[in-house]
Amino acid sequence: MPEGHTLHRLAGEHQREFRGRVLHADSPQGRFVEGAEAIDGQELAKAEAFGKHLVHHYREPGSRKASGPILHVHLGLFGKFRQGTGEPPAPTGALRLRLTADDPSPRGPQWAELRGPTACEIWDPTQLADLIARLGPDPLRPDGDPDAAFRRISRSNTEIGALLMDQKVVAGVGNVYRAEILYRHGVSPFRPGRTIDAGLWQEMWLDLVHLMRAGVRVGRIETVRPEDRPHTRRLTRSQATYVYRHAGEPCRICGTEVALADMQGRNLFWCPTCQPR
DNA sequence: AACGAATGGGAAT
DNA sequence: TTCCCCTTCGTTC
Secondary structure, three states, X not given: OOOHHHHHHHHHHHHHHHOOOEOEEEOOOOOOHHHHHHHOOXXXXXXXXXXXXXXXXXXXXXXXXXXXXXXXXXXXXXXXXXXXXXXXOOOOOOEEEEEEEOOOOOOOXXXXXXXXXXXXXXXXXXXXXXXXXXXXXXXXXXXXXXHHHHHHHOOOOOEHHHHOOOOOOOOOOOHHHHHHHHHHOOOOOOOEHHHOOHHHHHHHHHHHHHHHHHHHHHOOOOOOOHHHOOOOOOOOHHHHOOOOXXXXXEOOOOOOEOEEEEEOOEEEEEOOOOOOO
C-alpha cells in the first residue's frame, strides 16, 4: 500500500542494500532508457523519502560529493518495487527500471525492479528543491513540523478529510491513514479545517507519527489498537483497519454502519455516530 | 479465467 | 472533471 510508510521503508531498504555500491541500471520496457543510462555505473550515495516520493542521490564512484544524477520515483496507485539477492530474474512484463549491484561486496549481488510508477525520472537539484518546498510536513521525517500543517488547516474552510489528502498540507498521508486517523480521534471528515483546534491537531499529528512509523516497521498499515485486535493469529487485511474498506459493517465502538461516500473522487469511510459533524 | 477496484497525482480537457 | 499509468488483489464465473 503505497502511502508514505511504503516509500520510507523502500528508502531504508535501498540505503541498506545499495548505498556505497556501483549500480547497473537498465529499462527493459524501454520507457526509461536515457535515465537508466545516466544511473548506470554510478554509486548510490543516498536514498531518502519525502512523503510519497522516493529519491536516490548518485555520485561518480569514489567521489565524495553526491553530485551525480538524482532519481525521482513516485509509485502512484499501481507502482511496485521488488528486490532480492542473487541473480536478477529475467525481465518480464513492463519493467520500467532494473537496478543491480553485482560488485564483489560481501553483501552479495542485489537487485531491485520497478514497475508501473506514475513518475520515474532524472531530476536536477532544483527540481528536488521545488518538490520539498511544495510538500507539507512529513510525519515520518524528523524535521516534520506539525505547526506548518496547522497554519494551513486552521485557516481553511476545506473539509479536514480533503486537507489530510492534500500533500501540500501533510505529506505522505493517503486514503487509508486519512480514514483511520479521523476515526481514531472521533473527527468527522466533513468538518472544515478551521474547526480543528490546536490541541486536537497536536494529538492527531502525534498519532500519525506513531501509526506511520509502525507502518514502516511492519511493512503495512495497521491502525487497530492492541486492545481492539485479536492477538491469537496474524491480522487479516480487514482486521488491520477500523473503517477503511469496512463500509456497511458495524462500527467497532457503537455498531452504527460504517458509511461510504465519494470525496474528491476518492472513497471516504467513516462512522457517522463516532465522528459527528 | 476473467473482471473490477484501488493506496495517487499530474496532464489533458 | 476526466483520463492515464498498466500492478496487485479480491471477487465472481
